[in-house]
Amino acid sequence: xxxxxxxxxxxxxxxxxxxxxxxxxxxxxxxxxxxxxxxxxxxxxxxxxxxxxxxxxxxxxxxxxxxxxxxxxxxxxxxxxxxxxxxxxxxxxxxxxxxxxxxxxxxxxxxxxxxxxxxxxxxxxxxxxxxxxxxxxxxxxxxxxxxxxxxxxxxxxxxxxxxxxxx
Numbered sequence: 001x002x003x004x005x006x007x008x009x010x011x012x013x014x015x016x017x018x019x020x021x022x023x024x025x026x027x028x029x030x031x032x033x034x035x036x037x038x039x040x041x042x043x044x045x046x047x048x049x050x051x052x053x054x055x056x057x058x059x060x061x062x063x064x065x066x067x068x069x070x071x072x073x074x075x076x077x078x079x080x081x082x083x084x085x086x087x088x089x090x091x092x093x094x095x096x097x098x099x100x101x102x103x104x105x106x107x108x109x110x111x112x113x114x115x116x117x118x119x120x121x122x123x124x125x126x127x128x129x130x131x132x133x134x135x136x137x138x139x140x141x142x143x144x145x146x147x148x149x150x151x152x153x154x155x156x157x158x159x160x161x162x163x164x165x166x167x
């Protein structure tokens with residue numbers, strides 16, 4: 001006795017029914033929570049930590065990822081990724097990051113960044129050392145700026161007193 005039913009050749013008029021695969025529909029969202037049409041983040045940006053707008057943190061951030069600050073942070077930020085300080089956010093402390101975008105306020109020095117962008121709502125109260133600097137109209141800064149220069153130690157040949165000869 002077989003567990004399955006073998007097709008009979010006598011039933012030629014029977015219609016064959018194939019199972020329908022479920023159709024994947026896009027989720028329906030209300031207008032106020034529709035997904036964003038902004039560009040998708042690159043793989044590098046996927047490792048981004050966000051500090052919410054209603055949080056104040058005191059401490060130190062150190063790591064390889066990127067940070068987006070929407071709230072307040074008091075302490076130093078030393079990361080290998082990008083730092084974004086959104087409008088309305090404030091950071092009190094020194095910054096070392098690959099790229100820094102300032103839309104809020106930073107009170108402290110920025111050292112060794114490849115690029116710094118100060119948006120029209122941005123405020124920097126401290127010294128800045130970077131490879132490139134972009135400043136939007138309306139932004140504010142108080143401090144010393146140095147950008148576009150190579151590291152002075154690596155660009156000069158070493159010169160010692162022993163290498164100099166008196167003639």
